[in-house]
Amino acid sequence: MGYGGRHRHKLRMAPDNAWKTISKVQCIVLSPGRFHPVQAGEIWREPLVISNSGIREPDHIWSIRYGALPKIVGSGSDYALSVDSRNNVVVQELNLIMTDTRRLE
Amino acid sequence: MTSISGTNHNNTIQRCKIVVTGSNQSAYSILMYITNPFYNWNILNNEITNTSGQGLRVEAFGDSLYDMNISQNNFHDIGLQAIRFIDVKSHASSTSSPYGISIDHNIFTDIQRSAIETTAGMRYVEKHLNYIGYNTALRIGSDAVPNVNAFQLNWIRSAIIEHNYIDTIRTSVPDGDGIILIIPSLIITICVIISSSI
DSSP, X not given: OOOOHHHHHHHHHHHHXXXXXXXXXXXXXXXXXXXXXXXXXXXXXXXXXXXXXXOSXXXXXXXXXXXSOOEEEOTTSSOSEEEESOXXXXXXXXXXXXXXXXXXX | OEEEESSEEEEEEESOEEXXXXXXXXXXXXXXXXXXXXXXXXXXXXXXXXXXXXXXXXEEOSSOEEEXXXXXXXXXXXXXXSEEEEEOSSSOOTTTSOEEEXXXXXXXXXXXXXXXXXXXXXXXXXXXXXXXXXXXXXXXXXXXXXXXXXXXXXXXXXXXXXOOEXXXXXXXXXXXXXXXXXXXXXXXXXXXOOSOBO
């Protein structure tokens, strides 16, 4: 995956635009080539569900590259991350944790 | 776990750390549940651990899985197999096995069962190379677990297996092989090391 000039611009813009809650990902409509920032170093105790597909070219769920990876803790749920019937999605630089490993299927 | 199912294509998980802890052997770091065509997937440069279960589990139901790259990942401290492909039908067939699968440049350390195990096989499709190369597997198996092989490859067809480094495989009873290729229908078991260091 390349990271061209327009993407670098969005990287610089990321800290102010970072999502405050991971649940926002579940309802947003992913758009071509758009980055969706996730704040570094934070912990979400809710699963990340990719509920929309990107369009044509890969879309991105990403974290700011500075500091610790943001943590998504899936304890008490089936998963920390779900990509169910979704396409054109890149998930990167996340710390996905399951501490309560019960069988749920 | 990370759950991936349904129709999926053109997706990537990269540079993530995926940690599963606890005692449940049925919890997976990444689960791919394939009931529809599933292609152009990349699992790249991730750190994957699971104290009791499997690292990457791919469950195929005879539907197409192709063009999947599993590259440059660090699998370590895993209670069962690091990578396991299974065909949940009674057996893999010549038309149901995945193709275009590349497992390369991964590191496997302290894996209690096989580093790579497939009963789903791989099959030949023109221009979709199957490749298992440049992997490093250290400290595979356990003195308490029988029949551990570092790379347990059933129904593998038309694959290039090269430049893998495998060291220290432990098992309570044989096999304990570095790389084993099995074709069950012919009742032929072949232990082959291809350009690999054991």
